Amino acid sequence: MKVALVTGASSGIGLACAVAAARAGFSVVATVRSPAAEPAVRAAAGQAGVPVEVVSLEVTDPASVDRCLAAVIDRHGRLDALVNNAGNAGLRTTLELGPLAALRASMEVNFFGVVGVSRAAMPHLRASHGRLVTISSVRGVIGQPFSEGYSAAKFAVEGFMEALAPVAAEVGVSVSLVEPAAVLDTAFIANAPTDPAATPSGPYAAAFDRYRQWVGTGAVEGAQTAAEVAAEVVRALTDDRPAFRIQTSEYARRYVARKLADPDGSAVQQLTRSWLRP
Numbered sequence: 243m244k245v246a247l248v249t250g251a252s253s254g255i256g257l258a259c260a261v262a263a264a265r266a267g268f269s270v271v272a273t274v275r276s277p278a279a280e281p282a283v284r285a286a287a288g289q290a291g292v293p294v295e296v297v298s299l300e301v302t303d304p305a306s307v308d309r310c311l312a313a314v315i316d317r318h319g320r321l322d323a324l325v326n327n328a329g330n331a332g333l334r335t336t337l338e339l340g341p342l343a344a345l346r347a348s349m350e351v352n353f354f355g356v357v358g359v360s361r362a363a364m365p366h367l368r369a370s371h372g373r374l375v376t377i378s379s380v381r382g383v384i385g386q387p388f389s390e391g392y393s394a395a396k397f398a399v400e401g402f403m404e405a406l407a408p409v410a411a412e413v414g415v416s417v418s419l420v421e422p423a424a425v426l427d428t429a430f431i432a433n434a435p436t437d438p439a440a441t442p443s444g445p446y447a448a449a450f451d452r453y454r455q456w457v458g459t460g461a462v463e464g465a466q467t468a469a470e471v472a473a474e475v476v477r478a479l480t481d482d483r484p485a486f487r488i489q490t491s492e493y494a495r496r497y498v499a500r501k502l503a504d505p506d507g508s509a510v511q512q513l514t515r516s517w518l519r520p
């Protein structure tokens with residue numbers, strides 16, 4: 243049985259991915275940070291009638307990453323897919339007002355966390371000719387006002403994975419990015435860090451007000467459920483040749499197409515892979 247590791251599975255998209263991948267026939271290892279999250283994962287898996295194994299993982303802690311991968315390999319002897327899902331929305335702020343430490347924290351979870359887990363998983367994915375799938379965002383393609391740290395981290399993920407994909411393909415590992423727009427039935431907003439002192443104010447107050455109005459209307463246009471996003475992730479895990487860049491809805495596709503003349507990444511993949519071939 244193929245083994246899939248899903249990070250950040252205590253809620254939202256990660257939990258939906260764990261259940262959907264198990265339904266699709268994977269043996270799923272779902273990670274949580276806190277033991278308190280385990281019953282929710284077990285309940286969701288039980289309700290869906292599928293087995294999901296729960297392992298502890300803090301993506302910013304290299305020792306935790308090593309322990310998690312060792313647990314997967316000890317138990318299953320293989321890893322066929324990694325779904326990098328763990329992440330957070332970062333502070334809603336702007337350059338002048340947000341502490342540098344908050345930017346670093348966003349990079350630590352949303353970028354270095356993804357890289358650290360991917361790095362530990364890579365030898366096993368190479369052995370299985372597996373899949374490395376990372377949940378990015380349309381905000382990793384078009385910078386989101388007042389979410390500079392989050393967009394920066396997701397842009398970093400996009401650049402890292404785009405550069406890695408042709409190299410990984412040479413050793414039999416398929417790399418994909420999944421780009422949802424808004425997904426409302428998750429704990430993303432509730433889990434976002436807050437800092438009243440960093441809330442846009444003074445010369446930024448009017449723009450922030452207008453932005454919040456847009457969030458209440460524009461941002462919910464095209465919103466999806468976590469289960470809908472998970473269905474796209476399962477396709478990325480099971481399709482013969484998944485695209486490099488996968489938008490999870492027509493809305494998300496139109497959104498990023500404003501920036502990307504090449505929305506599924508195939509033209510860039512063709513170019514960068516051609517540099518590695520005789």
Ligand SMILES: NC(=O)c1ccc[n+]([C@@H]2O[C@H](COP(=O)([O-])OP(=O)(O)OC[C@H]3O[C@@H](n4cnc5c(N)ncnc54)[C@H](OP(=O)(O)O)[C@@H]3O)[C@@H](O)[C@H]2O)c1
Nearest residue numbers: 250252253254255275300301328329379424425428429430
């Ligand atoms: N919701 C959206 O609108 C949206 C849109 C596009 C992309 N995304 C992306 O989708 C992914 C999942 O988000 P979501 O909406 O499902 O939010 P969520 O419900 O808050 O889930 C985030 C998950 O990541 C985990 N996590 C956070 N920091 C972690 C760390 N340092 N180590 C290990 N796990 C950590 C959380 O665990 P705890 O419960 O322990 O905090 C939780 O399980 C994120 O990468 C996000 O950027 C979300």
